[in-house]
Amino acid sequence: MALALKSSLSVLPSKQVPSISYLSCSNSFFKSLASVRFKSAVAMASLEVTQTRSISQTFSKLKEQGKVALIPFITAGDPDLTTTSKALKVLDSCGSDLIELGVPYSDPLADGPVIQAAATRALANGMNFDAVISMLREVIPELSCPVALFTYYNPILKRGIEKFMITLRDVGIQGIVVPDVPLEETENLRTEAAKHGIELVLLTTPTTPKERMKDIVEASEGFVYLVSSIGVTGARESVSLRVKSLLQDIKQATSKPVAVGFGISKPEHVQQIAGWGADGVIVGSAMVRLLGESTSPEEGLKELEALTKSLKAALP
């Protein structure tokens, strides 16, 4: 059975995805069969097909269709992991093209008050990395879009870079963003990530000089993360006009997809950024706030759904 499945999946033209991920897809296939959820084998196979699409492939597909990626970010474990797993499914069903999942950390240097508070709440609730991985093991097979992990460096170092990447690959995470590792220090990360078919996304910012930006976009995998403003995460009233010229500079330097993040919270923002030529928009704090600060998890999920739909509607 596993062999048959494997051969039907082998039509995928993916160099990025190592063969071992086919096996893990087969495993999750059997697991889902075992759980009481009835889907047709065809539907399952197509689910598996889209699941193994990498981040780069996702962007390529969207470009063919003339679409701009919607990339929500939420913090794992806030208010709790059950809500997170539901939120992932909500985001997926509302048309998200890629989901960034943040791993809560005690000292998040790049995050503003909303995501900081989410991390503190999640940690206070006893959230830990193994729990996040267990949750993802169950949920990722049910998602149609890829998932990238957003984490600071120390939790990766604690486990060992190789072991960390193996864990990610085993649950089907496709990419990783590490905001406190600058280009000069990424060599080890990139080597291990590449070995296990995980794309390491790098960030460039308004303070990055052009020459350095070129080195960064050259090395970035999956997409290039353009930080929209000089600062930490957190919704802003408007998007800086600098983003337009920064996008132009990056587009001159690379043909890789560029997604803009930090501060984006409204349909008007995403529309504007898409109009300037971005290939994707990342919305974080606005979503995290809805989940973490609502009157109840159910209420939060409802609001999340509404926001995601309105953002999706504003994008080509």
Place this chain on the structure above:
Amino acid sequence: MATSISLRNPNVSLGTTFPIARFASPRSSIVTLRMPGESMACPPPLATTAPSAAVETVPIGERPDRFGRFGRFGGKYVPETLMYALSELETAFETLSKDQEFQRELDGILRDYVGRETPLYFAERLTEHYRRADGTGPHLYLKREDLNHTGAHKINNAVGQALLAKRLGKKRIIAETGAGQHGVATATVCARFGLECIIYMGAQDMERQALNVFRMRLLGAEVRAVHSGTKTLKDATSEAIRDWVTNVETTHYILGSVAGPHPYPMMVREFHTIIGKETRRQAAEKWGRAPDVLVACVGGGSNAMGLFNEFVNDKEVRLIGVEAAGHGIESGKHAATLTMGEVGVLHGAMSYLLQDDDGQIVEPHSISAGLDYPGVGPEHSYLKDIGRAEYYSVTDVEALDAFKQLSRLEGIIPALETSHALAYLEKLCPTLPDGTKVVLNCSGRGDKDVQTAIKHLQL
């Protein structure tokens, strides 16, 4: 030849290119080191923590190399937004270290405003206290950093960085503070130079150190409470870094210790290295050669690096750092990073740090707020790993005893931080041969600690 940036003798160019993840091969000097615990002559050491004596030749690499690394430690693990500011800072520092006018201005302020040079004081009664029954024992000297303006060594770095900020055209200064000493030093220099000053302090620390909060505000600084995380020093540092990420174009961040991303560990060390330079000259005047043993307390590690740096290449000089063991290292309530920590990344640098099984940073404990930091400067991590320096720890109770002891024996009330270094003399002195010259960095005075001491000491 190992080189390091010196404000007086600049001879290394760090450059401003952005290298892509390649380690420069270190230009190193081969130095013959004495293994920790090996004494200069008989009698053999009594300390059980010392490995068996064997002279080993270990190369000391660049401190730091052009990527800001000390061996595998250090580096610049910060959000991309800060990378340009860090390289700008590095270039500015390198330029100013060759600038005679800047040197003169800095020397003038250190002399007339801070009150340098500080004395190297022979602690007669302390020495007598540790004299053995047969009349032998080490000679103990205190480097009086407590006599600086604001009562601690912190001001050396604050003054240097404030001048640097002015040269960079930055009018807004931010800093983090734990107990308030670095905050007070920063507020002091901002008042002196007319700079806007914002100090981040953990909400919990603000309660414990209300007097220092008042002092900072009196000096014209804005003190902002940090309510995130554990509400202590590590969270204040994270918040200061976030402020810098957001305001990097107008703001200079005066980091208070030899921690953080490159160039801070090197820069802060260089601003404090005057401690060691003065000590060398004073020791030569007093007894004709370098000290034999240097002892200093270690929180982030700035006063220790300030004293040690001058002597790192003097193989005969023993370097001893003393950390806070709080309630004891087995208790889990301590700040003994180099003894109990693991290597990781915190606040921009790869170094030893206190973390849990998930890689989350742990809140440390020490009676002395200045040592209450879960990380340590990367250069200390490096010196420990290559065996050039030794690190021990001392409990709250031992520190309080030493606090009382120096007050009684010498009429000097030391800071609780400094008291940790003093407490280690209990274990150290019995092992030292007759006439060993020990210089202990008296990094601060203890007036700020009397309220804490009142709670713990029965007098």
